[in-house]
Amino acid sequence: MQTTSECFTLPEPSTSSVSGVRLEFPGGVLRLYFDYDRDGVIYNSGLLFKNVRAHRHTAELHCVAWQIEKSYDRLVKITDSKLVEELLESTVEDQRSSWVLNHYMIYFDSDGCYEVVAEDWKVLPENQGSLN
Amino acid sequence: MLDGANFAQKTFGKNFSSAGKFAGQSVDDVAAALRSGSLKTSDVPIDYITRNGNTLILNTRSSQALTQAGIPRSQWNAINRTGNAAFEARLTGQLGRNKLTETGISTVRQSGGN
Numbered sequence: 001m002q003t004t005s006e007c008f009t010l011p012e013p014s015t016s017s018v019s020g021v022r023l024e025f026p027g028g029v030l031r032l033y034f035d036y037d038r039d040g041v042i043y044n045s046g047l048l049f050k051n052v053r054a055h056r057h058t059a060e061l062h063c064v065a066w067q068i069e070k071s072y073d074r075l076v077k078i079t080d081s082k083l084v085e086e087l088l089e090s091t092v093e094d095q096r097s098s099w100v101l102n103h104y105m106i107y108f109d110s111d112g113c114y115e116v117v118a119e120d121w122k123v124l125p126e127n128q129g130s131l132n
Numbered sequence: 133m134l135d136g137a138n139f140a141q142k143t144f145g146k147n148f149s150s151a152g153k154f155a156g157q158s159v160d161d162v163a164a165a166l167r168s169g170s171l172k173t174s175d176v177p178i179d180y181i182t183r184n185g186n187t188l189i190l191n192t193r194s195s196q197a198l199t200q201a202g203i204p205r206s207q208w209n210a211i212n213r214t215g216n217a218a219f220e221a222r223l224t225g226q227l228g229r230n231k232l233t234e235t236g237i238s239t240v241r242q243s244g245g246n
Contacts, residue, residue, distance in 0.1 A: 007140070010229075013141065013142075013143075013228060013229035014228075015141035015142075015143065015144065015192070015226055015229065016141075016142075016143040016192055016243045017145050018145045018146065018147070018243050018244060019145075020145075020147070020150050020151075036242035036243075037143050037244060040244065041244070042243065042244045049177070059151040059152075059220075060149070060152070061151075061152075063218060064218060065217035065218045065220070065221045066157075068218060068221035068222055068225060069221045069225075072221070072224075072225030072228075072229065073225065073229050075179070092166070093193055099165075103218070107225075109222065109225065109226060109229075110148075110149035110151065110152060111149050111150070111151050112151050112200070116159050122188060124236075130244070
């Protein structure tokens, strides 16, 4: 059974977003940028994922309830992940332990759910201003 | 149906989500399209949920566009999503993150404004 543990909560509600979410994945490292309103001032920040092996975005309309319930505005780590299990099954046996496969998930209001299989993550510094 | 309905968030972005029906458009754009007739009221659905007697609107930007266009709530294309697990989860998220009770809030402000 898949369970989740909380890693990080967005500084402000994703409902206050000005620019939506921007995903950048040149390879290896994936960055999710977002902005938000705090007391009438717009700030931006992001999440960086290291050694990314898979990722997917599900638009809001197609998200299922458990994704929203578990990860609305918060990054969670999924244990006993079906996605990781699928990745391991499709990997040649001698390479299965070559990578650290942690399944992370976060849901942004109006945008949807982002899932990343990566070794680790960190928060990017906060800056004033929108992403645009 | 939506007379007296409240919002589940305190602020809204001026642009619609890139993942939605009005991707690439602003609230002002959609309001202008409604005023000009290039968009019909029925093209801008408003999802709502009734929770413990409170009616709460889920599509804040769409409702702002309809309001800006001067279309009364009685004419909105309101869709009852009460009981749909995904919509209910979204409402719970909106209320919780915006530190609102199930009553919601009657007014919203655009992000970045005071």
